[in-house]
Amino acid sequence: MTQRPGEAQLPHLFKPGRIGKFATRNLIKYGACCVSNYNGRDGTVTPRELARMRVIANTGCGIITNQGAYPDPRGEGKAYFRQVAIFDDRFLPEFELIARYIHDGGALAIQQILHAGRYGGIDLGYCVQPSVVPQTLPHFRPPREMTKDDIRLCIREHAEAARRSIKAGFDGTEVTSFMGYLLANFNSKFTNQRSDEYGGSTRNRGRFMRELIDGMKQATPDHPVIIRLNGAELMDNWGGNDEDECFELMGQAVECGVDMISVTVGWQEAPESSIGRDIPPGHWNYLAARAKKSFPGTLIAFGNRLPDPGMANDCIARGEFDYWEVCRPLLADPEMVHKVAEGRQEEVRRCIGSLNCLSRLFRDLPYTCTMNPALGHEVEPEYAVTPATVRKKVMVIGAGPAGMECALTAAKRGHSVTVFEKSDRIGGSLLGYATHDLARPDDLLSVIRHYEVMARKLGVEVRLGTEANAKLMRSLLHQFDACVVAAGAGIDLDHYDRLEGRERLVDALDVARGRAQAGKRVVVLGGGKVGLVVAESLRKRGAEVAIVEEDKRLAGDVMPSFKWRHSAWVEELEIRTFLSARATRITAEGVHVASAKGETFVPADTVIAAGPRKSNQSLFRDFEWMIDELHGCGDALMPRGLDAAIQEGYRLGVRI
Amino acid sequence: MLAAAAIEDVAAWQRLIDGYAPLFDPLADGAAVGLAARFFADAGGARRAAAMPSTPPLPMLVWRKRGGRMVVQAGAYRGLDGLGVDLVFLAGDGALAAVLARAEHPLGEMKRQLRAARIQFFVLRTKRELADLGYEDFVEALGLPFLGACR
Ligand SMILES: Cc1cc2nc3c(=O)[nH]c(=O)nc-3n(C[C@H](O)[C@H](O)[C@H](O)COP(=O)(O)OP(=O)(O)OC[C@H]3O[C@@H](n4cnc5c(N)ncnc54)[C@H](O)[C@@H]3O)c2cc1C
Ligand SMILES: Cc1cc2nc3c(=O)[nH]c(=O)nc-3n(C[C@H](O)[C@H](O)[C@H](O)COP(=O)(O)O)c2cc1C
Ligand code: SF4
Numbered sequence: 001m002t003q004r005p006g007e008a009q010l011p012h013l014f015k016p017g018r019i020g021k022f023a024t025r026n027l028i029k030y031g032a033c034c035v036s037n038y039n040g041r042d043g044t045v046t047p048r049e050l051a052r053m054r055v056i057a058n059t060g061c062g063i064i065t066n067q068g069a070y071p072d073p074r075g076e077g078k079a080y081f082r083q084v085a086i087f088d089d090r091f092l093p094e095f096e097l098i099a100r101y102i103h104d105g106g107a108l109a110i111q112q113i114l115h116a117g118r119y120g121g122i123d124l125g126y127c128v129q130p131s132v133v134p135q136t137l138p139h140f141r142p143p144r145e146m147t148k149d150d151i152r153l154c155i156r157e158h159a160e161a162a163r164r165s166i167k168a169g170f171d172g173t174e175v176t177s178f179m180g181y182l183l184a185n186f187n188s189k190f191t192n193q194r195s196d197e198y199g200g201s202t203r204n205r206g207r208f209m210r211e212l213i214d215g216m217k218q219a220t221p222d223h224p225v226i227i228r229l230n231g232a233e234l235m236d237n238w239g240g241n242d243e244d245e246c247f248e249l250m251g252q253a254v255e256c257g258v259d260m261i262s263v264t265v266g267w268q269e270a271p272e273s274s275i276g277r278d279i280p281p282g283h284w285n286y287l288a289a290r291a292k293k294s295f296p297g298t299l300i301a302f303g304n305r306l307p308d309p310g311m312a313n314d315c316i317a318r319g320e321f322d323y324w325e326v327c328r329p330l331l332a333d334p335e336m337v338h339k340v341a342e343g344r345q346e347e348v349r350r351c352i353g354s355l356n357c358l359s360r361l362f363r364d365l366p367y368t369c370t371m372n373p374a375l376g377h378e379v380e381p382e383y384a385v386t387p388a389t390v391r392k393k394v395m396v397i398g399a400g401p402a403g404m405e406c407a408l409t410a411a412k413r414g415h416s417v418t419v420f421e422k423s424d425r426i427g428g429s430l431l432g433y434a435t436h437d438l439a440r441p442d443d444l445l446s447v448i449r450h451y452e453v454m455a456r457k458l459g460v461e462v463r464l465g466t467e468a469n470a471k472l473m474r475s476l477l478h479q480f481d482a483c484v485v486a487a488g489a490g491i492d493l494d495h496y497d498r499l500e501g502r503e504r505l506v507d508a509l510d511v512a513r514g515r516a517q518a519g520k521r522v523v524v525l526g527g528g529k530v531g532l533v534v535a536e537s538l539r540k541r542g543a544e545v546a547i548v549e550e551d552k553r554l555a556g557d558v559m560p561s562f563k564w565r566h567s568a569w570v571e572e573l574e575i576r577t578f579l580s581a582r583a584t585r586i587t588a589e590g591v592h593v594a595s596a597k598g599e600t601f602v603p604a605d606t607v608i609a610a611g612p613r614k615s616n617q618s619l620f621r622d623f624e625w626m627i628d629e630l631h632g633c634g635d636a637l638m639p640r641g642l643d644a645a646i647q648e649g650y651r652l653g654v655r656i
Numbered sequence: 657m658l659a660a661a662a663i664e665d666v667a668a669w670q671r672l673i674d675g676y677a678p679l680f681d682p683l684a685d686g687a688a689v690g691l692a693a694r695f696f697a698d699a700g701g702a703r704r705a706a707a708m709p710s711t712p713p714l715p716m717l718v719w720r721k722r723g724g725r726m727v728v729q730a731g732a733y734r735g736l737d738g739l740g741v742d743l744v745f746l747a748g749d750g751a752l753a754a755v756l757a758r759a760e761h762p763l764g765e766m767k768r769q770l771r772a773a774r775i776q777f778f779v780l781r782t783k784r785e786l787a788d789l790g791y792e793d794f795v796e797a798l799g800l801p802f803l804g805a806c807r
């Protein structure tokens with residue numbers, strides 16, 4: 001195949017590679033990132049999964065790892081509600097199909113075996129572990145200690161699962177200890193407190209892993225065995241392994257002749273962030289570099305929170321790892337590798353580290369992606385971007401995420417689309433959110449940049465500084481076939497009707513967009529997502545900040561993966577919080593706050609209204625008799641968040 | 657201050673949790689939380705779950721919902737087995753004293769100590785049992801994800 005322009009720019013990433021006897025077309029490995037919850041409760045693969053796998057198979061990676069399947073018929077290894085199983089030959093036909101899809105896509109096929117240990121037993125009342133160490137998160141099941149017979153059986157089941165994978169047509173297998181699964185539980189001194197030969201010293205704790213690798217290698221002698229191991233557990237404060245011990249354990253895996261080590265970071269219950277947006281890209285690269293330096297003769301794959309192909313290319317060039325193991329960036333944009341190879345990198349839709357995908361898995365829901373509304377719906381033609389039967393002239397009111405997503409999707413289908421935006425920029429509320437995001441504004445801003453690039457490429461006209469109203473509509477009568485109201489939501493100032501001094505309130509959205517300035521002593525009324533983001537940002541910039549929230553806890557409308565982050569930030573930044581409280585009076589000096597504990601006066605020069613939001617819906621009424629089709633999406637229907645805005649905008653765009 | 661000393665100050669803890677009455681409102685009668693010194697739980701590298709020697713009895717603080725109120729009482733720690741509480745906090749030296757010392761929003765300090773693992777937290781019941789007992793608000797108010805963590 002001739003070299004594509006982008007491949008020459010990233011020559012290391014697109015270099016051919018080799019694992020065991022198998023050649024790979026480039027040095028990109030699709031990490032097992034597809035525990036999806038799309039499958040049968042009994043572990044059978046569904047048509048929904050197969051359709052998704054076709055997309056994954058065509059991502060252009062050199063190696064593709066299929067999602068972790070649990071290896072035991074009891075379901076002790078099963079971590080997710082609809083996880084796939086590989087403990088019996090009856091599962092073979094679908095695995096054969098998946099291996100074939102991957103080969104047809106030109107990649108090497110690896111099957112991952114995932115026994116979740118401490119996080120397993122989702123259908124049982126218990127989980128199995130090396131020792132009985134109670135859970136630190138309510139989500140997981142109470143532990144039972146594995147006997148030596150259990151250990152032997154577990155190793156046999158892994159070996160059987162490996163043999164079955166090869167029989168299905170996979171080229172190799174992988175065992176994961178990602179985020180604290182069984183293998184990690186044996187390796188870690190937090191969860192392994194055994195006094196027999198499987199516990200105690202690092203050597204003893206690594207015995208289970210060594211026997212596991214031996215078992216799998218004996219079962220599949222001609223095929224690579226890959227192992228995912230923590231470079232850092234982030235459980236040190238809980239009595240877990242430190243980094244030196246993690247590398248000692250990697251050394252034991254090398255001794256056993258593993259073909260590749262995939263270096264991962266963190267446990268699910270670690271108090272620290274490992275792959276969220278709050279971790280800068282490249283933060284963990286040093287772990288891969290240490291692994292490569294320590295074990296130069298073993299292939300090292302790495303990618304946790306390394307979303308940038310350019311950075312990955314440079315790491316490979318410097319010899320920091322051998323394969324870029326990429327996961328979420330390919331959920332957000334399955335075309336990423338092709339776009340990069342073709343020199344169309346600016347068209348890549350970036351993963352913004354929202355962790356919506358994983359949050360949903362923990363709620364026993366099928367995973368979806370904030371940035372990729374088609375993910376998980378590949379089996380449904382209704383979600384595909386197909387040429388429109390009737391080409392229409394579409395007007396979209398509002399250039400926020402909902403409006404832009406709808407506009408771009410409709411344009412891809414052949415519609416002629418014009419966006420009317422009253423402000424001077426694309427982005428809507430997301431602009432204010434991104435500017436003040438404590439985690440990493442650049443990820444959120446990348447969404448806006450993507451919209452700008454794609455609007456240009458797809459010929460979507462964006463009329464900035466143009467407010468849509470009845471007058472404008474009259475001037476445009478009969479020029480458009482369809483109108484989409486994506487005008488977002490505002491703070492509901494009526495909520496403060498009975499608040500004395502309400503005229504002193506400043507609107508949080510104005511502060512977020514820089515249309516109003518806050519002073520040095522700020523009280524924010526409302527501890528939901530808007531209030532929190534604004535409060536944290538102002539505090540970070542040096543203001544004294546207090547939050548008054550009517551509910552008994554903060555972050556009620558925040559997505560699960562960011563609740564604890566906000567909670568931690570509020571503490572770290574020393575933001576005063578008043579819960580189950582409400583403001584009763586605002587004066588030039590500050591705010592009187594009432595709660596069950598009595599009344600408190602909080603001095604303030606700025607009081608920001610960030611309470612309930614209200615959809616901007618007046619245009620639905622105004623336009624009802626002025627256009628053929630009238631639709632709505634995003635916060636204009638009901639105030640929610642970025643995820644709903646993008647999903648709805650897209651769903652409308654593929655339908656109009 | 658040693659964790660043990662902070663544990664014995666029942667009145668101070670009662671004042672503290674009375675300030676959070678709405679947080680404990682959803683808890684069912686009988687729901688109970690234990691606080692013990694981590695030193696005891698970790699002593700001699702003993703297994704956390706193993707029963708501790710029963711002499712001398714080690715101090716523990718129990719917050720138990722009774723008659724609609726969270727009541728603080730002294731208890732005895734004998735290892736994690738059979739503690740009779742739903743959640744247990746094991747605190748390192750100084751951690752509980754820091755919580756008591758904070759005048760405004762002391763649970764915020766507890767949250768901070770939990771994140772730094774100076775206070776460890778173990779769950780002794782299933783998710784369903786905890787949800788039925790009404791723990792979701794309390795657990796999340798401490799910055800602990802009730803469901804998966806998504807780090
Ligand atoms: C400070 C802040 C923090 C936030 N934090 C989070 C968070 O943590 N998580 C999360 O998911 N979401 C968060 N959000 C909310 C998120 O940004 C919105 O839910 C999302 O942007 C909604 O998208 P939308 O397109 O529906 O509406 P918007 O983004 O509000 O876009 C609406 C657009 O319509 C334009 N418009 C309105 N009326 C007219 C008109 N008559 N004519 C022309 N143009 C018009 C507006 O100028 C705006 O550009 C936050 C928002 C803010 C401000
Ligand atoms: C939805 C989802 C499913 C995942 N499933 C698995 C899995 O089955 N096995 C595994 O070892 N890791 C799994 N992971 C972890 C990823 O392989 C990867 O290590 C992690 O997402 C960090 O890499 P990234 O920053 O490229 O996303 C999953 C991650 C996500 C987001
Ligand atoms: S849901 Fe969020 S974190 Fe997950 S892949 Fe999509 S953008 Fe990335």
